[in-house]
Amino acid sequence: MRPVRTVLAGALLGALTLAGCGQSTTTASQSGSASPSTAAPAPGFPVTVEAGNGPVTIGARPERIVSLSPTATETLFAVGAGSQVVAVDDQSNHPAEAPRTDLSGFKPNAEAVIAHKPDLVVLANDTDGIVAELTEVGVPVLLEPAAAKLDEAYDQITDLGAATGNAAGAEQVVAGMKKKIEQAVAAAPGDAKLTYYHELDTTPYSVTSSTFIGQVYALFGLTNIADKAPDLAGGYPKLSAEFVAKADPDLIFLADTKCCGQSRDTLAERPGWSKLSAVTGDRVVPLDDDVASRWGPRVADLAQQVGEAVRKAAAE
Numbered sequence: 001m002r003p004v005r006t007v008l009a010g011a012l013l014g015a016l017t018l019a020g021c022g023q024s025t026t027t028a029s030q031s032g033s034a035s036p037s038t039a040a041p042a043p044g045f046p047v048t049v050e051a052g053n054g055p056v057t058i059g060a061r062p063e064r065i066v067s068l069s070p071t072a073t074e075t076l077f078a079v080g081a082g083s084q085v086v087a088v089d090d091q092s093n094h095p096a097e098a099p100r101t102d103l104s105g106f107k108p109n110a111e112a113v114i115a116h117k118p119d120l121v122v123l124a125n126d127t128d129g130i131v132a133e134l135t136e137v138g139v140p141v142l143l144e145p146a147a148a149k150l151d152e153a154y155d156q157i158t159d160l161g162a163a164t165g166n167a168a169g170a171e172q173v174v175a176g177m178k179k180k181i182e183q184a185v186a187a188a189p190g191d192a193k194l195t196y197y198h199e200l201d202t203t204p205y206s207v208t209s210s211t212f213i214g215q216v217y218a219l220f221g222l223t224n225i226a227d228k229a230p231d232l233a234g235g236y237p238k239l240s241a242e243f244v245a246k247a248d249p250d251l252i253f254l255a256d257t258k259c260c261g262q263s264r265d266t267l268a269e270r271p272g273w274s275k276l277s278a279v280t281g282d283r284v285v286p287l288d289d290d291v292a293s294r295w296g297p298r299v300a301d302l303a304q305q306v307g308e309a310v311r312k313a314a315a316e
Contacts, residue, residue: 042165044167052126052145065164066086066103066113067122067123071144073098074294075296079169079173086118087099088101094298103116106127108128121134121142142163147212148211148212149215153295177297184306185220188314189311192221193221194221195247197239198213204238205238206238208229208237211236217253241272252267252278252285254284257286257289285306
């Protein structure tokens with residue numbers, strides 16, 4: 001896990017001053033009488049976080065956070081930093097109160113981001129060198145890419161908690177997630193020997209056990225039919241309808257219910273799928289597309305849903 005370490009204020013505060021980016025305390029921002037170099041840092045700051053773009057030092061508690069990552073947005077609100085967030089990208093739809101804008105995390109525009117006067121920007125992808133563009137004008141940026149395993153997801157939550165002055169909140173979120181996941185795994189039969197198919201879209205693309213989502217399923221001892229695909233495609237193979245029909249998985253999890261309107265009924269209409277065990281046995285599990293594609297706090301909710309499906313299937 002990437003370490004988070006607090007830096008002595010006196011040693012680095014001068015070098016961390018962010019001119020023109022709104023990095024002042026709330027009081028200073030309201031009165032206009034204080035500057036970042038004279039405002040006293042909040043307890044715990046400066047802090048240095050080891051992010052995907054290396055060590056990032058934040059001089060004072062950020063009050064104007066811009067999130068270009070739906071996962072980061074969910075995390076920021078979960079750890080208690082919601083009131084510090086001034087803008088999020090167009091895909092950040094949870095929680096409902098997040099200040100959604102037309103900012104794009106897929107094609108970020110530095111000028112559009114800077115217009116919100118951020119004192120911290122969080123994103124998942126360094127598209128077109130956006131990290132360097134923002135860093136050059138003094139905006140601290142945390143690159144928190146897609147997690148490859150649960151420990152990385154927990155680490156990112158810890159990162160954002162430390163970076164925003166909500167370390168205690170982040171610790172509570174991580175502890176809560178771990179407890180929910182452990183309970184879900186403990187409640188599911190460990191010897192069910194069930195197979196499953198996870199559908200990303202109607203192409204259909206799936207995931208292998210090497211992916212983040214695949215590792216969540218592995219906690220329950222499930223066997224992934226996609227692991228035997230002819231071309232694993234880096235963990236996201238495109239499967240043929242015939243491949244899935246031949247594998248006849250015990251469980252089917254649909255992560256394309258919102259985007260593509262998929263359900264047990266639509267699967268039954270596909271050639272050769274009406275007689276699949278999961279379809280005839282009512283073991284098609286509709287997932288929330290967003291929950292199934294993000295690596296934030298709601299991963300625990302996904303684990304609970306998977307565990308419930310495993311218990312139900314094993315009891316039949």
